[in-house]
Amino acid sequence: MEEIHFNLAAPNLLCICVDDRQNGESSGRVYCCYSRAAESFAHEYQLINIIEGFLDRIDYPQSSVKIRSFQKKEEKKLPRPEKVLEGREVASHRGKLGTFLVHVKYRQNATWQGEICWVEKGRNISFRSELELLKRMDHALEVQ
Amino acid sequence: MQDKRNRDALVGKKGTFVVHVQCLENSTWQGEIVWAEKNESLKFRSALELLKIMDSALTTTEQGEEKGESYE
Numbered sequence: 001m002e003e004i005h006f007n008l009a010a011p012n013l014l015c016i017c018v019d020d021r022q023n024g025e026s027s028g029r030v031y032c033c034y035s036r037a038a039e040s041f042a043h044e045y046q047l048i049n050i051i052e053g054f055l056d057r058i059d060y061p062q063s064s065v066k067i068r069s070f071q072k073k074e075e076k077k078l079p080r081p082e083k084v085l086e087g088r089e090v091a092s093h094r095g096k097l098g099t100f101l102v103h104v105k106y107r108q109n110a111t112w113q114g115e116i117c118w119v120e121k122g123r124n125i126s127f128r129s130e131l132e133l134l135k136r137m138d139h140a141l142e143v144q
Numbered sequence: 145m146q147d148k149r150n151r152d153a154l155v156g157k158k159g160t161f162v163v164h165v166q167c168l169e170n171s172t173w174q175g176e177i178v179w180a181e182k183n184e185s186l187k188f189r190s191a192l193e194l195l196k197i198m199d200s201a202l203t204t205t206e207q208g209e210e211k212g213e214s215y216e
Contacts (some may be wrong), residue, residue: 111190129172
């Protein structure tokens, strides 16, 4: 088992398990502390949607701005879920191609800032936007 | 006829967006997006916001299609 130096106590800790990569698009599963079951993603946009929806649902970290939309109707806010797993349980999952732990620390400038850990290599690096997060993951999956 | 074919090639089946990326700050993109079918525009502050704005337009289109509306 790799040694992980990461904040496993973060309430919004995410474990992204990448299982496949087709035409540069990754697919896999996402785990969090609020569900025993994973949410699957078939491509990066679905992953982004899952993460943003999760951060909105637990309202942590609070976003500094409201995302703009062409939809006039406000989306119904779902109730805050209960924590069912500890951080080390979330971090115990592994992807077939690669595994990343993500801690979104801030949501400023209509984007995310935080830290990502490439579990298989034991490497941590910060990111300043969701674009940078995706590029970090992409680069890691390409080099291995 | 050739002009019509060229114009048709630039229109999406579900929606068409014209995007102008004006700045590259905070490690992401800022600019303006125009939803061509409705001639509405919004400014975006990040790539995330750009994607969510496009998604909101396509969701609005899908809901409209279910009700029998058309934006053409």
